[in-house]
Amino acid sequence: MTWKWCVLVLAVEPDLTGDVESVVARTVATANPIHDPMPPLPDAEHWNDKSRVVCHMNLSIHPDGTIQRALASGCTDIFRDRATDTVKTWTFAPILDEYQQAVRSTYAFDLTYRRADRPVRSTASEGPSHPQLPEPPRLLRWAMNLEISCSAVLRINAEGTVEEVDVEGCTEEVIRSIQAAAHQWEFEPTQDDAGVSIPTLYPVTVTFRSTDLIQESLSVNIPGLMSIPLAAAYKGDIPPPPPGVMQLDEPLPKKSTSSQRIKAAPDSIFHWIAEMGEESAQFQHYLLVTVNKRGRVTEVDYLDGPPELQAYATLLVRAIAFDRSGIEHSDPVRFVMPFPIRFKPK
Numbered sequence: 001m002t003w004k005w006c007v008l009v010l011a012v013e014p015d016l017t018g019d020v021e022s023v024v025a026r027t028v029a030t031a032n033p034i035h036d037p038m039p040p041l042p043d044a045e046h047w048n049d050k051s052r053v054v055c056h057m058n059l060s061i062h063p064d065g066t067i068q069r070a071l072a073s074g075c076t077d078i079f080r081d082r083a084t085d086t087v088k089t090w091t092f093a094p095i096l097d098e099y100q101q102a103v104r105s106t107y108a109f110d111l112t113y114r115r116a117d118r119p120v121r122s123t124a125s126e127g128p129s130h131p132q133l134p135e136p137p138r139l140l141r142w143a144m145n146l147e148i149s150c151s152a153v154l155r156i157n158a159e160g161t162v163e164e165v166d167v168e169g170c171t172e173e174v175i176r177s178i179q180a181a182a183h184q185w186e187f188e189p190t191q192d193d194a195g196v197s198i199p200t201l202y203p204v205t206v207t208f209r210s211t212d213l214i215q216e217s218l219s220v221n222i223p224g225l226m227s228i229p230l231a232a233a234y235k236g237d238i239p240p241p242p243p244g245v246m247q248l249d250e251p252l253p254k255k256s257t258s259s260q261r262i263k264a265a266p267d268s269i270f271h272w273i274a275e276m277g278e279e280s281a282q283f284q285h286y287l288l289v290t291v292n293k294r295g296r297v298t299e300v301d302y303l304d305g306p307p308e309l310q311a312y313a314t315l316l317v318r319a320i321a322f323d324r325s326g327i328e329h330s331d332p333v334r335f336v337m338p339f340p341i342r343f344k345p346k
Contacts, residue, residue: 012143025097026107032093034065036318039086041113042078051155053113055083063102065092080120081110096307114153119190121156121202121268128174128185134177136208139272139306144231144282149207150178158197158252171276182304196257225312234286234304234336241334245290252327255295258319265312269346280344285313289337293330295322303336313339 026032047053055075060068072080072085094102121127135141140148150170156162165182167175184205189197203223210231241247273281285305290298297318302310317339327333 002091009034013078013141021174022104024103024105026092026105028109030095031107031109032169033090034093035089035091037086037089037110039082039113041115042082044117046078047115051115051117053079053115055080055111055113057083057087057107057109057111059090061092061105063094063104065094065102067091073181074147075113086281087111102314104112110168114166118155118199118201121187121200123191126187126200126202127192127302128187131185131226132181133226134174134181134206135228136228137173138176139281139283139308140174140208140276140282141228142211142231142285142304142306144209144212144232146194146278146281147207147209148174148276149205150174152178152182152204152206154182154185154201154202154204156187156202158189158199160189163199166332173275174208215271231284234338238288238303238336245332245334246329248333251289251335251337252291252295252322252324252333255321255323258321260319262315262319263312265343266308268308269306269343273343273345282340282342285309285339285341287313287317287337287339288334289317289322290332290334291322291324292332295324298323298332299334309341313341316341 002045023124042206055072058071058073060070062068067088067090069088070084072087075083092105092107095105099104122229148170152165152167154165157163162183162185165179167178170178178335187200189203190200191197202224204226205225206228208228208230211233212231215276226324238247269281283306286303287305288299289302290300292298299318300317302314305313314326317337324333
Protein backbone atom coordinates (compact mmCIF):
# COMPACT_ATOMS: atom_id res chain seq x y z
CA MET A 1 0.00 0.00 0.00
CA THR A 2 1.50 3.36 -1.02
CA TRP A 3 0.72 6.92 -0.04
CA LYS A 4 -0.32 9.28 -2.80
CA TRP A 5 -1.10 12.90 -3.56
CA CYS A 6 -3.19 14.11 -6.43
CA VAL A 7 -4.05 17.35 -8.21
CA LEU A 8 -7.24 17.84 -10.22
CA VAL A 9 -8.06 20.46 -12.84
CA LEU A 10 -11.67 21.52 -13.34
CA ALA A 11 -12.63 23.95 -16.09
CA VAL A 12 -15.09 26.72 -15.22
CA GLU A 13 -16.66 29.60 -17.08
CA PRO A 14 -13.96 32.01 -18.29
CA ASP A 15 -13.71 35.57 -17.08
CA LEU A 16 -13.00 37.50 -20.25
CA THR A 17 -11.42 40.92 -20.25
CA GLY A 18 -10.16 43.19 -22.97
CA ASP A 19 -11.12 43.27 -26.63
CA VAL A 20 -13.55 40.41 -27.16
CA GLU A 21 -12.91 40.47 -30.91
CA SER A 22 -9.23 39.60 -30.47
CA VAL A 23 -9.54 37.12 -27.61
CA VAL A 24 -10.91 33.56 -27.76
CA ALA A 25 -12.07 31.84 -24.56
CA ARG A 26 -10.87 28.26 -24.25
CA THR A 27 -13.10 25.72 -22.50
CA VAL A 28 -12.38 22.28 -21.10
CA ALA A 29 -13.27 20.85 -24.52
CA THR A 30 -11.20 23.36 -26.52
CA ALA A 31 -8.26 24.06 -24.17
CA ASN A 32 -5.97 21.79 -26.23
CA PRO A 33 -2.88 21.92 -23.98
CA ILE A 34 0.42 20.65 -25.33
CA HIS A 35 2.41 20.83 -22.09
CA ASP A 36 0.51 21.09 -18.78
CA PRO A 37 2.41 19.59 -15.83
CA MET A 38 0.79 19.70 -12.41
CA PRO A 39 2.40 21.71 -9.58
CA PRO A 40 4.21 19.74 -6.88
CA LEU A 41 2.12 19.20 -3.77
CA PRO A 42 3.22 21.00 -0.60
CA ASP A 43 4.44 19.03 2.40
CA ALA A 44 2.05 18.06 5.19
CA GLU A 45 2.89 21.02 7.45
CA HIS A 46 1.38 23.47 4.94
CA TRP A 47 -2.08 21.86 4.96
CA ASN A 48 -3.08 22.38 8.60
CA ASP A 49 -6.59 20.86 8.83
CA LYS A 50 -7.41 21.24 5.11
CA SER A 51 -7.86 18.21 2.87
CA ARG A 52 -8.37 20.25 -0.33
CA VAL A 53 -7.18 23.63 -1.61
CA VAL A 54 -8.66 25.21 -4.75
CA CYS A 55 -6.90 27.87 -6.82
CA HIS A 56 -9.11 29.75 -9.29
CA MET A 57 -6.79 30.20 -12.24
CA ASN A 58 -7.12 32.74 -15.04
CA LEU A 59 -4.65 32.56 -17.93
CA SER A 60 -3.90 34.98 -20.72
CA ILE A 61 -2.30 33.08 -23.58
CA HIS A 62 -0.12 34.51 -26.37
CA PRO A 63 -1.10 33.69 -29.97
CA ASP A 64 1.82 31.22 -30.08
CA GLY A 65 0.30 29.26 -27.16
CA THR A 66 2.67 30.36 -24.40
CA ILE A 67 1.45 31.98 -21.20
CA GLN A 68 1.38 35.76 -21.06
CA ARG A 69 -0.09 36.01 -17.55
CA ALA A 70 -1.23 33.55 -14.89
CA LEU A 71 -3.32 34.73 -11.95
CA ALA A 72 -4.50 32.65 -9.00
CA SER A 73 -7.19 33.53 -6.47
CA GLY A 74 -8.85 31.63 -3.65
CA CYS A 75 -5.57 30.09 -2.46
CA THR A 76 -2.58 31.55 -0.66
CA ASP A 77 1.08 31.10 0.12
CA ILE A 78 2.81 28.05 -1.25
CA PHE A 79 -0.34 26.74 -2.98
CA ARG A 80 -0.75 29.95 -4.99
CA ASP A 81 2.96 30.29 -5.75
CA ARG A 82 3.36 26.73 -6.96
CA ALA A 83 0.19 26.96 -9.06
CA THR A 84 1.22 30.16 -10.85
CA ASP A 85 4.88 29.16 -11.26
CA THR A 86 3.94 25.82 -12.80
CA VAL A 87 1.10 27.06 -14.99
CA LYS A 88 3.41 29.72 -16.49
CA THR A 89 5.32 26.83 -18.10
CA TRP A 90 2.21 25.49 -19.86
CA THR A 91 1.83 25.71 -23.62
CA PHE A 92 -1.27 25.36 -25.77
CA ALA A 93 -1.95 24.69 -29.42
CA PRO A 94 -2.54 28.02 -31.19
CA ILE A 95 -6.09 29.06 -32.08
CA LEU A 96 -6.58 30.39 -35.61
CA ASP A 97 -9.15 32.97 -36.69
CA GLU A 98 -11.08 32.96 -39.96
CA TYR A 99 -7.98 34.34 -41.74
CA GLN A 100 -5.83 31.50 -40.35
CA GLN A 101 -4.01 33.91 -38.05
CA ALA A 102 -3.15 32.89 -34.49
CA VAL A 103 -5.05 34.92 -31.87
CA ARG A 104 -4.78 35.57 -28.16
CA SER A 105 -6.90 33.46 -25.84
CA THR A 106 -7.93 33.02 -22.22
CA TYR A 107 -8.48 29.95 -20.09
CA ALA A 108 -10.18 29.99 -16.68
CA PHE A 109 -10.33 26.87 -14.53
CA ASP A 110 -10.09 25.56 -10.98
CA LEU A 111 -6.84 23.86 -10.06
CA THR A 112 -7.47 21.63 -7.06
CA TYR A 113 -4.84 20.33 -4.69
CA ARG A 114 -6.19 17.29 -2.90
CA ARG A 115 -4.50 15.98 0.21
CA ALA A 116 -4.39 12.21 -0.09
CA ASP A 117 -3.08 11.43 3.38
CA ARG A 118 -4.57 7.95 3.35
CA PRO A 119 -3.74 4.93 1.21
CA VAL A 120 -5.71 4.93 -2.05
CA ARG A 121 -7.73 1.86 -2.96
CA SER A 122 -6.49 1.08 -6.45
CA THR A 123 -7.94 -2.27 -7.49
CA ALA A 124 -11.44 -3.45 -8.34
CA SER A 125 -11.42 -5.83 -5.39
CA GLU A 126 -11.05 -2.86 -3.04
CA GLY A 127 -14.23 -1.20 -4.31
CA PRO A 128 -17.64 -1.07 -2.63
CA SER A 129 -19.69 -4.22 -2.21
CA HIS A 130 -23.03 -4.05 -4.05
CA PRO A 131 -22.91 -0.26 -4.58
CA GLN A 132 -26.16 1.60 -5.07
CA LEU A 133 -25.93 3.61 -8.30
CA PRO A 134 -26.75 7.34 -8.10
CA GLU A 135 -30.21 8.28 -9.35
CA PRO A 136 -30.27 10.79 -12.22
CA PRO A 137 -31.90 13.84 -10.61
CA ARG A 138 -35.07 15.41 -11.99
CA LEU A 139 -35.03 15.96 -15.77
CA LEU A 140 -31.63 14.33 -16.26
CA ARG A 141 -33.23 10.89 -16.29
CA TRP A 142 -34.84 11.56 -19.70
CA ALA A 143 -32.03 13.60 -21.29
CA MET A 144 -30.76 12.60 -24.74
CA ASN A 145 -27.44 13.32 -26.50
CA LEU A 146 -25.90 14.16 -23.14
CA GLU A 147 -22.92 12.94 -21.15
CA ILE A 148 -21.89 14.36 -17.78
CA SER A 149 -18.92 13.07 -15.79
CA CYS A 150 -18.14 13.82 -12.16
CA SER A 151 -14.97 13.07 -10.20
CA ALA A 152 -15.32 12.07 -6.57
CA VAL A 153 -13.07 10.97 -3.73
CA LEU A 154 -14.54 8.99 -0.82
CA ARG A 155 -12.95 9.14 2.62
CA ILE A 156 -13.46 5.73 4.24
CA ASN A 157 -12.83 4.96 7.89
CA ALA A 158 -11.06 1.90 9.24
CA GLU A 159 -14.36 -0.02 9.51
CA GLY A 160 -15.15 0.49 5.81
CA THR A 161 -17.86 3.14 6.28
CA VAL A 162 -17.92 6.26 4.09
CA GLU A 163 -17.19 9.38 6.13
CA GLU A 164 -17.12 12.03 3.41
CA VAL A 165 -17.83 12.28 -0.33
CA ASP A 166 -16.07 15.09 -2.20
CA VAL A 167 -17.44 15.60 -5.74
CA GLU A 168 -16.27 17.95 -8.49
CA GLY A 169 -17.18 18.68 -12.08
CA CYS A 170 -20.99 18.67 -11.80
CA THR A 171 -23.85 20.89 -10.72
CA GLU A 172 -25.08 20.86 -7.13
CA GLU A 173 -28.12 18.80 -8.10
CA VAL A 174 -25.96 16.00 -9.52
CA ILE A 175 -23.44 16.24 -6.68
CA ARG A 176 -26.18 15.66 -4.10
CA SER A 177 -27.35 12.57 -5.98
CA ILE A 178 -23.85 11.07 -6.03
CA GLN A 179 -23.25 11.87 -2.37
CA ALA A 180 -26.57 10.34 -1.31
CA ALA A 181 -25.72 7.07 -3.08
CA ALA A 182 -22.06 6.91 -2.03
CA HIS A 183 -22.87 7.39 1.66
CA GLN A 184 -24.73 4.07 1.48
CA TRP A 185 -21.74 2.14 0.17
CA GLU A 186 -19.82 -0.29 2.33
CA PHE A 187 -16.22 -1.39 1.89
CA GLU A 188 -14.17 -4.25 3.23
CA PRO A 189 -11.65 -2.82 5.73
CA THR A 190 -8.11 -2.35 4.46
CA GLN A 191 -5.25 -3.51 6.64
CA ASP A 192 -1.68 -2.32 6.85
CA ASP A 193 1.38 -4.56 6.95
CA ALA A 194 0.80 -5.19 10.65
CA GLY A 195 -2.75 -6.40 10.05
CA VAL A 196 -4.39 -3.30 11.55
CA SER A 197 -7.43 -1.81 9.78
CA ILE A 198 -6.71 1.71 8.48
CA PRO A 199 -8.67 4.61 6.89
CA THR A 200 -8.46 4.82 3.08
CA LEU A 201 -9.47 6.88 0.06
CA TYR A 202 -11.48 5.65 -2.91
CA PRO A 203 -11.57 7.67 -6.16
CA VAL A 204 -14.61 7.22 -8.38
CA THR A 205 -15.76 8.69 -11.69
CA VAL A 206 -19.52 8.75 -12.24
CA THR A 207 -20.73 9.33 -15.79
CA PHE A 208 -24.36 9.98 -16.69
CA ARG A 209 -24.58 8.90 -20.35
CA SER A 210 -27.58 8.91 -22.67
CA THR A 211 -28.35 5.51 -24.14
CA ASP A 212 -28.65 7.08 -27.60
CA LEU A 213 -24.91 7.84 -27.57
CA ILE A 214 -22.39 5.32 -28.78
CA GLN A 215 -21.50 3.16 -25.82
CA GLU A 216 -17.81 3.02 -25.04
CA SER A 217 -16.59 -0.25 -23.64
CA LEU A 218 -15.96 0.12 -19.92
CA SER A 219 -13.68 -2.41 -18.27
CA VAL A 220 -15.21 -3.95 -15.18
CA ASN A 221 -11.69 -4.28 -13.77
CA ILE A 222 -11.21 -0.51 -13.56
CA PRO A 223 -12.04 0.63 -10.02
CA GLY A 224 -14.24 3.62 -9.50
CA LEU A 225 -15.77 3.81 -12.99
CA MET A 226 -19.58 3.96 -13.07
CA SER A 227 -21.89 4.66 -16.00
CA ILE A 228 -25.50 5.68 -15.33
CA PRO A 229 -27.82 5.28 -18.35
CA LEU A 230 -30.16 8.11 -19.34
CA ALA A 231 -33.23 8.14 -21.64
CA ALA A 232 -33.60 4.37 -21.52
CA ALA A 233 -36.36 2.70 -23.54
CA TYR A 234 -39.75 2.36 -21.85
CA LYS A 235 -40.18 -1.11 -20.32
CA GLY A 236 -43.33 -0.62 -18.31
CA ASP A 237 -46.54 -2.58 -18.65
CA ILE A 238 -49.09 -1.54 -21.28
CA PRO A 239 -52.75 -2.38 -20.64
CA PRO A 240 -54.55 -4.40 -23.32
CA PRO A 241 -56.33 -2.32 -25.96
CA PRO A 242 -60.08 -1.83 -25.61
CA PRO A 243 -62.42 -3.84 -27.87
CA GLY A 244 -62.26 -2.74 -31.50
CA VAL A 245 -58.79 -1.18 -31.21
CA MET A 246 -55.75 -2.90 -32.78
CA GLN A 247 -52.38 -2.71 -31.03
CA LEU A 248 -49.47 -2.05 -33.42
CA ASP A 249 -45.87 -3.07 -32.76
CA GLU A 250 -44.48 0.09 -34.37
CA PRO A 251 -45.74 3.71 -34.55
CA LEU A 252 -47.47 4.88 -37.69
CA PRO A 253 -45.49 7.33 -39.85
CA LYS A 254 -46.36 10.99 -39.47
CA LYS A 255 -48.39 12.52 -42.29
CA SER A 256 -48.62 16.15 -41.18
CA THR A 257 -48.66 18.39 -38.15
CA SER A 258 -51.39 20.87 -37.37
CA SER A 259 -50.39 24.52 -37.58
CA GLN A 260 -52.56 25.38 -34.61
CA ARG A 261 -50.75 27.43 -32.01
CA ILE A 262 -49.36 25.39 -29.12
CA LYS A 263 -48.71 27.14 -25.85
CA ALA A 264 -45.08 27.72 -24.91
CA ALA A 265 -43.07 25.15 -22.99
CA PRO A 266 -42.79 25.62 -19.20
CA ASP A 267 -40.14 28.12 -18.10
CA SER A 268 -38.79 25.54 -15.65
CA ILE A 269 -37.31 23.60 -18.57
CA PHE A 270 -35.21 26.53 -19.71
CA HIS A 271 -34.15 27.30 -16.15
CA TRP A 272 -32.94 23.70 -15.77
CA ILE A 273 -30.95 23.88 -19.01
CA ALA A 274 -29.22 27.03 -17.76
CA GLU A 275 -28.49 25.44 -14.37
CA MET A 276 -26.86 22.46 -16.08
CA GLY A 277 -24.67 24.78 -18.14
CA GLU A 278 -25.99 23.40 -21.43
CA GLU A 279 -26.83 25.39 -24.57
CA SER A 280 -29.79 23.13 -25.34
CA ALA A 281 -31.38 19.91 -24.14
CA GLN A 282 -33.44 17.10 -25.62
CA PHE A 283 -35.77 14.88 -23.63
CA GLN A 284 -37.35 11.55 -24.52
CA HIS A 285 -41.05 10.88 -23.94
CA TYR A 286 -43.13 7.73 -24.44
CA LEU A 287 -46.84 8.06 -25.20
CA LEU A 288 -49.56 5.52 -25.92
CA VAL A 289 -51.39 6.96 -28.93
CA THR A 290 -54.76 5.92 -30.37
CA VAL A 291 -55.51 6.95 -33.97
CA ASN A 292 -58.89 6.82 -35.78
CA LYS A 293 -59.58 5.84 -39.39
CA ARG A 294 -58.70 9.35 -40.63
CA GLY A 295 -55.28 9.26 -38.97
CA ARG A 296 -56.30 11.68 -36.23
CA VAL A 297 -55.29 11.21 -32.61
CA THR A 298 -58.24 10.44 -30.35
CA GLU A 299 -56.49 9.40 -27.12
CA VAL A 300 -53.06 9.94 -25.61
CA ASP A 301 -51.71 8.29 -22.45
CA TYR A 302 -48.41 9.63 -21.13
CA LEU A 303 -46.28 6.59 -20.26
CA ASP A 304 -42.91 8.09 -19.37
CA GLY A 305 -41.02 11.36 -19.51
CA PRO A 306 -40.43 14.52 -17.49
CA PRO A 307 -43.58 15.30 -15.46
CA GLU A 308 -43.07 19.00 -16.19
CA LEU A 309 -43.51 18.28 -19.90
CA GLN A 310 -46.47 15.88 -19.81
CA ALA A 311 -49.09 18.44 -20.84
CA TYR A 312 -46.80 20.04 -23.43
CA ALA A 313 -45.79 16.74 -25.09
CA THR A 314 -49.41 15.56 -25.14
CA LEU A 315 -50.52 18.72 -26.97
CA LEU A 316 -47.77 18.30 -29.57
CA VAL A 317 -48.70 14.68 -30.25
CA ARG A 318 -52.40 15.50 -30.53
CA ALA A 319 -51.53 17.96 -33.31
CA ILE A 320 -50.03 15.18 -35.49
CA ALA A 321 -51.91 13.45 -38.31
CA PHE A 322 -50.67 9.91 -39.00
CA ASP A 323 -50.45 8.01 -42.29
CA ARG A 324 -52.71 4.93 -42.32
CA SER A 325 -52.10 4.03 -45.97
CA GLY A 326 -50.41 0.77 -44.95
CA ILE A 327 -53.44 -0.42 -42.95
CA GLU A 328 -56.28 -2.07 -44.90
CA HIS A 329 -59.01 -1.91 -42.24
CA SER A 330 -60.62 1.21 -40.75
CA ASP A 331 -60.58 0.19 -37.09
CA PRO A 332 -58.78 2.48 -34.63
CA VAL A 333 -55.16 1.54 -33.97
CA ARG A 334 -52.91 2.10 -30.99
CA PHE A 335 -49.13 2.17 -30.58
CA VAL A 336 -46.35 3.29 -28.23
CA MET A 337 -44.66 6.38 -29.62
CA PRO A 338 -41.16 7.55 -28.60
CA PHE A 339 -41.31 11.33 -28.84
CA PRO A 340 -38.11 13.37 -28.38
CA ILE A 341 -38.42 17.13 -27.90
CA ARG A 342 -35.48 19.53 -28.11
CA PHE A 343 -35.39 22.84 -26.24
CA LYS A 344 -32.97 25.69 -26.84
CA PRO A 345 -33.17 28.83 -24.70
CA LYS A 346 -33.19 32.05 -26.66
